[in-house]
Amino acid sequence: MDLARARAAALDAAEELFYERGIQAVGMDEIRAASGVSLKRLYTLFPSKSALVQACLEARDIKWRAGLATFVDSRSTPRERLLAVFEWLHEWFSQPGFRGCAFINGFGELGATDASVAGVARAHKEAFRDYVTGLVVAAGRPEESAGAFVLLAEGAIVTAAISGTPEPARQAGEAAARLLCGAEAV
Structure with missing residues (x-):
């Protein structure tokens, strides 16, 4: 080989x-x-095992973000693209063997003791935040509001992993739609 x-x-x-x-x-x-x-x-x-973990997370980051971007880019309007993030999350959460975010899991296991794992996890989350921020701005919302959309997505990821159901993605998507309309959360 x-x-x-x-x-x-x-x-x-x-x-x-x-x-x-x-x-x-x-x-x-x-x-x-x-x-x-x-x-x-x-x-x-x-x-070292640490080098392998870092390489795995870096490879997963590329695949994960490319899969998300491909899905989101298939939508025609900026609003649809932003809400597609939550549709994509629902599909991901519905996959057999879904165990949450590999970056959160890795950080939880090794973030305090392995700077390379912590660094890759932080870089992944920062790239996701930047991506969502771009979608939020393109949808006509202020850049400052992007944090709320990121928190909805990140909260859905953690909640889906713990609860074992993809429903948090739908709930977060509904909240995101309300935010886009400028409506107060119900």
């Missing part, structure tokens, strides 16, 4: 195992077995 394929196999296996079971619960030997990449090659590619 060449280096590129070994790297991809290791990242795919690690991301799946970390997301399903938690970072600290998964050992490098389990990643070796799931990926088919020898332990020696695994440590050549990722000198």
